[in-house]
Amino acid sequence: MFDIILRGGTVVTPQGVAIQDVVLKGELIEAITNPNAIPNEQAKRCVDTSGKIVIPGGIDPHVHCKWHMPMPDGSSTYSAGPEVVSKAALYGGTTTLLDFAARTEDIPLKDVIRRRDEDWVDNCYCDYAYHLMLLGDIEPPVLQELEELIPNGYPTVKIFTTNITPSRAGRMVHFGDIWEVFKIITRTKGLGVIHAEDNDLVMHMYEKLIREGRVSFHNLAEVHSALSEDLSFRRVIRLAESENTPLYMMHVSAGTGVQAIREARAKGQAIYGETLHQYMLYNSNDYKRANGQIYHTYPSLKSPADQAELWQGTLDGSINSVATDEICCSLQLKTVGDRIDDTTGGNAGVEPRLSVMYHEMVTQRAYSLERFVDLCSANAAKIMGMYPRKGAIAVGSDADIAVLDPTIKKTVRLEDLHEADYSPWEGHDITAWPVMTVLRGKIVVENGEFYGDLSDGRYLERSINENILGGPGL
Secondary structure, three states, X not given: OEEEEEEEEEEEEOOEEEEEEEEEEOOEEEEEEOOOOOOHHHEEEEEEOOOOEEEEOEEEOOXXXXXXXXXOOOOEEEOOOHHHHHHHHHHOOEXXXXXXXXXXXXXXXXXXXXXXXXXXXXXXXOEEEEEEEEOOOOOXXXXXXXXXXXXXXXOEXXXXXXXXXXXXXXXXXXXXXXXXXXXXXXXXXXXXXXXXXXXXXXXXXXXXXXXXXXXEHHHHHHHOOHHHHHHHHHHHHHHHHHHOOOEEEOOOOOHHHHHHHHHHHHOOOOEEEEEEHHHHHOOHHHHHOOOHHHHXXXXXXXXXXXXXXXXXXXXXXXXXXXXXXXXXOXXXXXXXXXXXXXXXXXXXXXXXXXXXXXXXXXXXXXXXHHHHHHHHHHHHHHHOOOOOOOOOOOOOOEOOEEEEEOOOOEEOOHHHOOOOOOOOOOOOEEOOEEEEEXXXXXXXXXXXXXXXXXXXXXXXXEOOOXXXXXXXXX
């Protein structure tokens, strides 16, 4: 007896797109068949998905839940936790989130992970994993720990090449330490996950604009510039080339970053690019809109020409995934800072991501359903060491599925969302919306009703495939 058969949908599998039935048993996909090949009597429930699009659950490889948020007055608070963000993710068809275990204190990485588990275990509706995040000076004991952790379920290591703002001193990792970390990443078959900006240029521009009295957040693109991205990307890429270290460049925002990735891939380097949907669809002119801070994350929004390069990157392989850099907070917290040096980064975007990108990719730009799935799910699963367990509708894969209804034509409305009291996507056109989300065989959202439990989410221990590590494998 099967548990669920999703009947007659337009199913996107690694082999292509076809009208098929997807058969679920327990937590896994048991079979993919021609329509009605299995009688109704052999399943506990059959769901008519005809006229709908059946895709693997979305994967957001870049979120920040219960994340430390410095405030302009010197105080600090935290963004919403996984109990909020994961619920919104499932409503939006995303079934897996990747957050960060950040070493903000001089403690062993295993204790960092244990503390992060306290935030996530039995407090998350969907599946999840952590990137290890290194900050500041890297002591020899931390390097020794990386040797143990990377090959044992924690293969991705986040590094900053900038402090981002003057108030965040201690975030940047110096290049000598990055070099030592890269040697370990290569040796242990991990992946460097990089926020790359040139710190000298960034801090110079803070000093210059503050001196000139041009401190409004409207000037953020001058501080976090395309040149800064260009210089830092190329320096990191060259260092990685010297050690054969695979790279994942986070939140690529500038055409210079896309070009640096493109050139490295052409030389056979194992490097992958991530951008954010706000970088693709908003530019620095949007800072001038009412509450323009809601469109910002670090690095800054750039120019229309940069946006065009990001879109081109999704076509030529330089950009492989579309993430959110999710920081879920209130509108008050998002807009409390209004200067170049205190504007809150991140924004609430995990819920509408799939629908926004379906509209922009499939409806507006005629991307294939396969390319849409690659950019919003499958590629992240492959790069981050979760494929084919995640990111695929395939026999033996986890039954993580989003069912999109392409007859739903509307705009994003705040009252339809479940994560914050604002949305940078309010008013954006939508031409498909999730009507069902399945997590490991359990229907957790159906027609706007939520059936998930905080104990449903599981941590995903990961191991990255040699094909990804050995060269541009996508």
